[in-house]
Amino acid sequence: MRRDVFQAIADPTRRAIIALIALQAMTPNSIAEHFDTTRQAVSKHLRILTECELVKQEHKGREIYYTLELERMKEIDKWLEQFREIWETRFSQLDTLLQTIQNQQT
Amino acid sequence: MRRDVFQAIADPTRRAIIALIALQAMTPNSIAEHFDTTRQAVSKHLRILTECELVKQEHKGREIYYTLELERMKEIDKWLEQFREIWETRFSQLDTLLQTIQNQQT
DNA sequence: CATATTTGCAACCAGTTAGTTTCACAAACA
DNA sequence: TGTTTGTGAAACTAACTGGTTGCAAATATG
Incomplete structure (x- = not known):
């Protein structure tokens, strides 16, 4: 499974997610509210972004905040x-x- | 058919092609010599790069030189x-x- | 404890991709 | 003219993609 940064930013939804959480850490639910897709679709994108380490998780109770890895x-x-x-x-x-x-x- | 710059650079072969012709204009045959794939596969990549205008053709007899569109x-x-x-x-x-x-x- | 909330994950599906093989066309050349 | 060379494009295939629905795990709340 090829999974690098360039493949991650190829999708426009993922680029939008990146731009969103660049400003502030967000949970999957709050991210999904900004898009027309389902929460699960966003969750899948977040998984891809996590796999290539473009995004980091911060667990806080039952919520998970996603932050951008600027590096x-x-x-x-x-x-x-x-x-x-x-x-x-x-x-x-x-x-x-x-x-x-x-x-x-x- | 989604075809933007980000999707174009998602493929590693295309990134290599871009880096190649950034230095000098090249023909499809000479480009293909640098890779393990067939000339036709390279031709397909060049078509994609041309479609999103990342690359420009310069016809010279029966040869076609591809140059990078830095813009x-x-x-x-x-x-x-x-x-x-x-x-x-x-x-x-x-x-x-x-x-x-x-x-x-x- | 029972229930609601937040989330990830598996299964499935339609569309796209990157590659191959084959073929067609135009230019150079004998 | 016939042949070689450089190229693009069509047809086909295997793999991947992005989306959906359904379900399970973990945390909060009564």
């Missing part, structure tokens, strides 16, 4: 880094042709 | 922005508790 989000940022370098370089060179970049192997 | 990559960066703000804030406050952040509604 995992940084992984996406880290992956983007290589392209950010390219587009910044290209911007500073006013779109100097790709070929010159690859030949120089910066 | 689309910035969409991911833009989505990450909201979380970057959070983790930078949290870092500067030396992990001040989430609750204070949400209560202040910064």
